Every structure is written in structure tokens, then in C-alpha cells.
Amino acid sequence: MTVLPESVTGPHGSTDAALRAVLADAARVVGADRVTHPGEEPDGAPVTPLGPNVSLYRSRTVHGVVRPQSADEVRRLVALFADGSTGARLHAFSTGGNWGLGSREPAADGAVVLDLSGLDQIRDIDVAQGWAVVEPGVTQARLATLLAGTERMLNVTVSSAHTSVVGNALDRGVGLRHQRVDDLMGLEVVLPDGETVRVGWWPEAARPTPVYPHGLGPSLVQLFVQSDLGVVTAATVRLLPRPEALRVVRLNFAPRDVEAATAEIRRWVAQGLARGVVKIYNEAAAAAYGGPAGQYLVHVCVDGTRESVAALTGVVTAEAERSGLFSAVSATDAEDPEADNHDVAVRVERAYAGDPDPSDALFEAKMGRPAVRLDEEGGFLFFLPLVPFTGAALARADALLEQVRVETGVRCGATLNALGADVVDCVVTMKFPRGGEEADNAHLALDRLYELFATEGFIPYRLDIEHTDWADRLAPDTGARAFARRLKDAVDPHRVIAPGRYA
Ligand SMILES: Cc1cc2nc3c(=O)[nH]c(=O)nc-3n(C[C@H](O)[C@H](O)[C@H](O)COP(=O)(O)OP(=O)(O)OC[C@H]3O[C@@H](n4cnc5c(N)ncnc54)[C@H](O)[C@@H]3O)c2cc1C
Structure with a gap:
């Protein structure tokens, strides 16, 4: 990596030049029209590319918003940041409707934001077995409309119909049937080093395996819920039997x-x-x-x-x-x-x-x-x-x-x-x-x-983005919090993924 003079050192030890170079590479991955840079006030102060939030929480410093359209683009984007040299950290949202808790805002300053609303494929669905493979941009309205008149239904929330099934579940949202995490059977996750893994249950082409999220050994799906260990690019979601x-x-x-x-x-x-x-x-x-x-x-x-x-x-x-x-x-x-x-x-x-x-x-x-x-x-x-x-x-x-x-x-x-x-x-x-x-x-x-x-x-x-310190304050066991931090150190030593609201 080129060593730059201290004068261009940005937040968290980043270098403006390194960041500019990686954002230019990101534009080559997704297309220049899918990267938004911060604006500027007349006095040179940055204007957030995320716009206002309904809660009037302070706008965080955001270096740019990148809007990929496929899981492969997400993987390539994470790989660009994987050596940690930019100092900027990735914050992902699905459709960004987290109203009241921060909307699209990251919890900390200095993030590059991944807006995943363009990953909007329902990749696969099996009504008889009761599952769908959906990307973060798939809204509850899209999935529910597809299921209308079938023997299965979606556990919907009373938020906007145009919010994400995956985004809500990743924050432990609550539907009308139960908490949405109970519907998460498997996750496709891009890890901080750019590798993609599939945890939990995934459909197999050759044989219909029972839909069951835990597998054998430690159950990994919940590691990526309220988590800063990866970017989720798809989920297998349980579809519930429709009552008569x-x-x-x-x-x-x-x-x-x-x-x-x-x-x-x-x-x-x-x-x-x-x-x-x-x-x-x-x-x-x-x-x-x-x-x-x-x-x-x-x-x-x-x-x-x-x-x-x-x-x-x-x-x-x-x-x-x-x-x-x-x-x-x-x-x-x-x-x-x-x-x-x-x-x-x-x-x-x-x-x-x-x-x-x-x-x-x-x-x-x-x-x-x-x-x-x-x-x-x-x-x-x-x-x-x-x-x-x-x-x-x-x-x-x-x-x-x-x-x-x-x-x-x-x-x-x-x-x-x-x-x-x-x-x-x-x-x-x-x-x-x-x-x-x-x-x-x-x-x-x-x-x-x-x-x-x-x-x-x-x-x-x-938690909302202004009260993240409560994750430590409320923890019943400090050892468990320290263990979560050791996991973060092991999985994300270069701090590629932004600390979320629960870090
Ligand atoms: C009137 C009203 C009613 C509401 N009703 C409900 C309700 O019934 N139940 C409920 O739970 N909430 C409710 N909400 C809150 C909120 O609107 C929903 O939780 C909504 O689904 C969240 O927005 P989203 O789906 O776009 O998720 P996002 O904002 O996209 O994501 C939420 C968070 O999850 C994480 N995340 C999202 N996607 C990813 C990803 N791909 N990889 C890694 N991390 C990710 C991020 O931390 C993000 O901030 C309501 C809000 C209002 C104003």
C-alpha cells in the first residue's frame, strides 16, 4: 500500500487517497451511477448522502453510499475493503426502513454504506415445503403477493408493506405471528475477508431435506442477527401454513x-x-x-x-x-x-x-x-x-x-x-x-x-443508534460480551464491517 503523508489521514486512520481509490474501484464494480458521494456545504462541511432521518438523530459522517445489484457485486465490494487499509467500515441496510431506531444511518461515524435494496430477487420458492430464498431488497408486499391464494403465508409486520423481510428479521423484528428470527432458516453471508458462506438450512437440488435451521454443531444463523460479522446477501425464509x-x-x-x-x-x-x-x-x-x-x-x-x-x-x-x-x-x-x-x-x-x-x-x-x-x-x-x-x-x-x-x-x-x-x-x-x-x-x-x-x-x-452503549450496560455477563468481541477480532481483524448498534 502507498504510504501517504499524515495530512491526508482521515477518520480511524484512513487515508483519503486510499478511500478515494477504493470508491473508484467500487464504482467500476457497480457502475458510477450507483455510488453517491457526500455533498458539501458552502463552508466545505460534508452533507450526508443518506438524507434526513425521521428521528432527527445526528447524521453520521458517511464517506459514500454504494448500491450493488447482486450478491456477487457485494462480495467484490467487501473484498475491496477487506485489507482494512481505507479505515472506512461497511454498514449494510436492506431497504433502510428502520424508522425510530436510525433509519439508514450507521451507528458510528466513518462508514461506507451498502444500500442492498437493489438485490431484489426471490431466487427460489417451494410452497409445498414452505420456504423461499429471498434477497435483502425483497419487500414483504412482494413475497406476500406471490403467496396470495396458496397454502402458505408470510409472517408480516405492521410496518410499511414495502420494508424488507430480511432487514427486519436481522434486527429481530416482530411480525403478527411471532418474532421474525424464528422464520430465518438460513443465511448467505459475505464475511469480512470477502468469502461467501451459507449457514443454516439451504435447499438441495437433488433431495428435499427438512427445513430446519440449526444443522449439526453450533447453530450459526443467529451469529449474523444484530451482528457486525458480515453482510447478508440472501436468506431462506420459512413460509407458514395458511389457516383455513x-x-x-x-x-x-x-x-x-x-x-x-x-x-x-x-x-x-x-x-x-x-x-x-x-x-x-x-x-x-x-x-x-x-x-x-x-x-x-x-x-x-x-x-x-x-x-x-x-x-x-x-x-x-x-x-x-x-x-x-x-x-x-x-x-x-x-x-x-x-x-x-x-x-x-x-x-x-x-x-x-x-x-x-x-x-x-x-x-x-x-x-x-x-x-x-x-x-x-x-x-x-x-x-x-x-x-x-x-x-x-x-x-x-x-x-x-x-x-x-x-x-x-x-x-x-x-x-x-x-x-x-x-x-x-x-x-x-x-x-x-x-x-x-x-x-x-x-x-x-x-x-x-x-x-x-x-x-x-x-x-x-x-437499540437505536444513539443508545448503543446500553448493549454493554445491560449485559448480564461481561464475559459473554468479551467473548463476542473475541469472535469479532477473529472474524474481522481489520474492522471491515462497521460496529452496529449492538457492538
Ligand atoms: C408505523 C410503524 C410500524 C412498525 N411496525 C413494526 C412491526 O410491526 N415490527 C417490527 O419489527 N418493526 C416495525 N417497525 C419498525 C421498522 O419499520 C421495521 O422493523 C422495518 O422492517 C425495518 O426496516 P427494513 O426492513 O428496511 O430494515 P433495514 O432498515 O434495511 O435493516 C434493519 C437493520 O438490520 C441490519 N441489516 C439490514 N440488512 C442487512 C444486511 N443485508 N446485512 C447485514 N445487516 C443488515 C442493519 O443494522 C439495519 O440497520 C415499524 C415502524 C413504524 C414507523
């Missing part, structure tokens, strides 16, 4: 009953009355779903055969009425065109059945604008702690949100996603106009949420 019938029972309860009502719902989940993720919305979060003022809203999905759905609907509504805790119980809104919430109820049932709604109607109702304008116009923060599924813990979480409101004036939305009978993914949201006091208060509230919830033991399972 499905119904979502809609219930309301008063905030004073949060402890008793959530304990009752927990009982139903523990006894197998519900399928998929039961969702419990506080008043602020329920508004987009037509929830009545001053009430919590609950969606309980039941599915199976027609007869089992009819029976379970009867059981859930009877349990709800008998408990005396719910002010309204309805199982027919999606069928009754006269019902106040008919349209919303239809969309909710379709989403549980694997249709993410390409029109994004509910997403836009929640965010007030289309997904493509969110980063430019919106103001939004996410906080995602896990809370034990007990009435007492959920009442405590509710009290902490009230404490944050009193301290900062910020009223948070909260959606409680039951990930089984023991753990709730408590999705806390804050919406605010861009700029000004409300945005500042929302950021203050976010800091308080981390402190208050962590003190209580309600620890986040996903």
Missing part, C-alpha cells in the same frame, strides 16, 4: 383495569386460545385502529378450520364477558359492513393472514404520511423493551410511561405484543413535529425511558 379460517376478536378495557385485564389475556394465551401475537394498544396507539377515547384496545387472533375458529371465537368472547373487565367485545366487525370499524377490522384480519396491504393504509393512518416521505417530513422515536407477561409488570410499565409524561410532557404510544405466555414486546412510540421543543422533549423522554425501564428490569431487545 381466521378471526380477530376486538376488545376494549379501561386504563384502571390494565393489571387485571392483561392478566386475564395472559391466561387465554397460556391456555392456547389465541394464535399469533395478541396486541394490546394503549389509548395513544389505539387511535389509528379506531379505538375509543380513553380505552385500551386488544386484538386477539384465532385461526384454524372454520369450526375451530367459530368455537374459539365463542370461547374468547365468553371468557371476556364473564371476566367483567372489558367494555366492548366484538368478533364481527370485519364481516359487518355497517360496523364502525369495518375497514380497519378487515385490514387487521388480512394482516394476520399474511397480507401486509401494499396500499399502506393503516401505516399512513398511524404516521400521517406515506413511508417514502417519512424520513424527510416526520418526527418519530421508538423504544422497545421486553416486559414479563404478568398483569403487575404491565401495570408497572404503564406507570413508567405516565412518569415520563409527567416529567417531559411526552405522551407515548404503547403497543404490547405478546410473544407467548411469558414475554411482551412493549413497543413505545413517540411522534412529534420536526424541530423545536417537542422534538427535544421526545429525545429527553427516550433517555428517561431507557433509564426507568432498565432499572425495573424491562430491558430493550433492539
Whole structure:
């Protein structure tokens, strides 16, 4: 490598000349029109090529954005950076819809960003066996549309239909059926030295092997989830059996009953009355779903055969009425065109059945604008702690949100996603106009949420780019964190992949 004078040494010991040369090589790999360089203010200060983010997080210094269109291009790009001589580190995103946690931004300064939305092939699919091989740019809408009318469905999220299946799973996102990592059967990963490996389960042309992610020996798929050990260029994703019938029972309860009502719902989940993720919305979060003022809203999905759905609907509504805790119980809104919430109820049932709604109607109702304008116009923060599924813990979480409101004036939305009978993914949201006091208060509230919830033991399972230090602060065992760092040292000695939000 040419030794350059210190005056051109950039961040992390990089050299501007080395970086310029590698970015020129990258342009030869993907085409010059697929590399974007930072702009410049009149005073020479760099302007990020990533654009604004919806959370108003500080824009990181980014040396360039490269938009490959194939896994082979990704492999060649990583190989260009593999000796670490540029000092720039690679940060990959799939479709970049990580709103509230950082959108397209890397966690640290000094990255070259790989925008993988152009890798958009559904390489292979087997509906009978229940798997698809998809690249990072494949959206939930694309895959779900392909599956419409078949015996399989996709576990969809309630984010935009145009977000990535792979990107969401790699951050441990949550779908309406379960956490998306449970659908990851195999990953194709470009390692920091440029080698491509396939971990977990991959289809074999000659024989139909059972779809099972762990293989023999250490299970490697999860090594690349919330990870800075490689760039994922494809995944084998599980397709779920499509239920013959499905119904979502809609219930309301008063905030004073949060402890008793959530304990009752927990009982139903523990006894197998519900399928998929039961969702419990506080008043602020329920508004987009037509929830009545001053009430919590609950969606309980039941599915199976027609007869089992009819029976379970009867059981859930009877349990709800008998408990005396719910002010309204309805199982027919999606069928009754006269019902106040008919349209919303239809969309909710379709989403549980694997249709993410390409029109994004509910997403836009929640965010007030289309997904493509969110980063430019919106103001939004996410906080995602896990809370034990007990009435007492959920009442405590509710009290902490009230404490944050009193301290900062910020009223948070909260959606409680039951990930089984023991753990709730408590999705806390804050919406605010861009700029000004409300945005500042929302950021203050976010800091308080981390402190208050962590003190209580309600620890986040996903971090935003401003709170990466919490990965160390929350680790129950420092030895385990040190072991993860030894793995990073071994796999990526030249620090080719950027430290993510969990490093
Ligand atoms: C109204 C609203 C509703 C939402 N609902 C949900 C919901 O129901 N469930 C949910 O989980 N989230 C939800 N979100 C959050 C977010 O929008 C989704 O998680 C979304 O899927 C993330 O965007 P993406 O798929 O484009 O992933 P990306 O932003 O592309 O990726 C997410 C992260 O994964 C890593 N990554 C991505 N691709 C790669 C790769 N190829 N190789 C290595 N690392 C990679 C990066 O760290 C990246 O930052 C919601 C957001 C909003 C505003």
C-alpha cells in the first residue's frame, strides 16, 4: 500500500487517497451511477448522502453510499475493503426502513454504506415445503403477493408493506405471528475477508431435506442477527401454513383495569386460545385502529378450520364477558359492513393472514404520511423493551410511561405484543413535529425511558443508534460480551464491517 503523508489521514486512520481509490474501484464494480458521494456545504462541511432521518438523530459522517445489484457485486465490494487499509467500515441496510431506531444511518461515524435494496430477487420458492430464498431488497408486499391464494403465508409486520423481510428479521423484528428470527432458516453471508458462506438450512437440488435451521454443531444463523460479522446477501425464509379460517376478536378495557385485564389475556394465551401475537394498544396507539377515547384496545387472533375458529371465537368472547373487565367485545366487525370499524377490522384480519396491504393504509393512518416521505417530513422515536407477561409488570410499565409524561410532557404510544405466555414486546412510540421543543422533549423522554425501564428490569431487545452503549450496560455477563468481541477480532481483524448498534 502507498504510504501517504499524515495530512491526508482521515477518520480511524484512513487515508483519503486510499478511500478515494477504493470508491473508484467500487464504482467500476457497480457502475458510477450507483455510488453517491457526500455533498458539501458552502463552508466545505460534508452533507450526508443518506438524507434526513425521521428521528432527527445526528447524521453520521458517511464517506459514500454504494448500491450493488447482486450478491456477487457485494462480495467484490467487501473484498475491496477487506485489507482494512481505507479505515472506512461497511454498514449494510436492506431497504433502510428502520424508522425510530436510525433509519439508514450507521451507528458510528466513518462508514461506507451498502444500500442492498437493489438485490431484489426471490431466487427460489417451494410452497409445498414452505420456504423461499429471498434477497435483502425483497419487500414483504412482494413475497406476500406471490403467496396470495396458496397454502402458505408470510409472517408480516405492521410496518410499511414495502420494508424488507430480511432487514427486519436481522434486527429481530416482530411480525403478527411471532418474532421474525424464528422464520430465518438460513443465511448467505459475505464475511469480512470477502468469502461467501451459507449457514443454516439451504435447499438441495437433488433431495428435499427438512427445513430446519440449526444443522449439526453450533447453530450459526443467529451469529449474523444484530451482528457486525458480515453482510447478508440472501436468506431462506420459512413460509407458514395458511389457516383455513381466521378471526380477530376486538376488545376494549379501561386504563384502571390494565393489571387485571392483561392478566386475564395472559391466561387465554397460556391456555392456547389465541394464535399469533395478541396486541394490546394503549389509548395513544389505539387511535389509528379506531379505538375509543380513553380505552385500551386488544386484538386477539384465532385461526384454524372454520369450526375451530367459530368455537374459539365463542370461547374468547365468553371468557371476556364473564371476566367483567372489558367494555366492548366484538368478533364481527370485519364481516359487518355497517360496523364502525369495518375497514380497519378487515385490514387487521388480512394482516394476520399474511397480507401486509401494499396500499399502506393503516401505516399512513398511524404516521400521517406515506413511508417514502417519512424520513424527510416526520418526527418519530421508538423504544422497545421486553416486559414479563404478568398483569403487575404491565401495570408497572404503564406507570413508567405516565412518569415520563409527567416529567417531559411526552405522551407515548404503547403497543404490547405478546410473544407467548411469558414475554411482551412493549413497543413505545413517540411522534412529534420536526424541530423545536417537542422534538427535544421526545429525545429527553427516550433517555428517561431507557433509564426507568432498565432499572425495573424491562430491558430493550433492539437499540437505536444513539443508545448503543446500553448493549454493554445491560449485559448480564461481561464475559459473554468479551467473548463476542473475541469472535469479532477473529472474524474481522481489520474492522471491515462497521460496529452496529449492538457492538
Ligand atoms: C408505523 C410503524 C410500524 C412498525 N411496525 C413494526 C412491526 O410491526 N415490527 C417490527 O419489527 N418493526 C416495525 N417497525 C419498525 C421498522 O419499520 C421495521 O422493523 C422495518 O422492517 C425495518 O426496516 P427494513 O426492513 O428496511 O430494515 P433495514 O432498515 O434495511 O435493516 C434493519 C437493520 O438490520 C441490519 N441489516 C439490514 N440488512 C442487512 C444486511 N443485508 N446485512 C447485514 N445487516 C443488515 C442493519 O443494522 C439495519 O440497520 C415499524 C415502524 C413504524 C414507523
